[in-house]
Amino acid sequence: MLRRRLLAATGALAATAAGLPGTARAQAAKWPSREITLINPNAPGAATDLTARIVAQALEKRLQNPVIVKNVVGGAGALGPSTLATSAPDGHTLGLIAISSHITVPALMDVKYNPWEAFAPLGQVAMLRYGVGVAANSPIKTIEELVALSKQRLVTYGSNNVTNVVAMFQLAKLTGGKFRWVVFSGGVEAVAQAVGGHVDACIQSITEMKPQIEAGKLRLLASAGAERWPDYPDIKTLREHGFEAVTNGPFGYAFPAGVDPAIQQRMEAALADVMADKSVQAQIAKIGVVPIYRTGAEYKAFLKKIETDLLPILAETGMVKKR
16 A cells, blocks of 8 residues: 555656656756755764665665765754755755654744745655653653652653653643753763663653663653554553653655755655665664655645644643744
8 A cells, every 4th residue: 555655656746747848857857966965953873864864875776866864963953954944945955854843843942944934845754653761770660650750859851852752741741740851962862861860761762762772771661652662562652551642753854945846856756766665664664763655745734734733732831932
């Protein structure tokens, strides 16, 4: 089903490109004329970084042109999309867009771009799984104990991106517990700080957490996603523990707005073709990320729907900036 849908999308985009006026086709034919940069807002080793490198390698083969991943880290996830939004719209820069770029970051802090106008989405490629963990030697054994502790004293938790911590915002609101988010430059660092006891807990993706879990240094308390992790099917979700809290992690790629439509369509077709490749899907799944494809238009609509559901939750935290 997924493969048929991907192939249909590829064919439709190619047909549209073929029907473009001659000048637009000629401009697209000259593209790319140099290496393409793929901006990732997270540190090397993060789930989005590893996925970006898989996708970049596959795009290189289809475009017969280098695609280089550039990690633009900072601002709790804001620096990457801000850099993308101000990049030249010549088809040689694309970057990650997600809930952070379009919803959480613009809601919680001032950014110099309009998320719904600054980007030309190319498509969704994946969904992250998140979890809440503590050091293996921590006295905290369950998520209920973490919540109980938060009612006695301030509990700190680490993460690198504002999107990751939505479930913790919800948990604090639901329980009245005292939680403080400590921002780190990367997800791997956030997990390491929890393992070292510098923060009480962390909320990160399976890609960053699994190595420490497998090494016996990190204890997974709960899945923060809508479902349990297939890798650890006995670990319940926060919802199953009775807490209506969830962090969603869809991500995909976009050009800055203003790229030639012919180039946009060629890149969309290339990305659809990449995501139809079973070997690419397998590589993404192997790092603990769920490969999920949506076209650029579908992905933008999906993010817009999430915004409708998520903004009231963020408003309840009291962290939404004043308009």
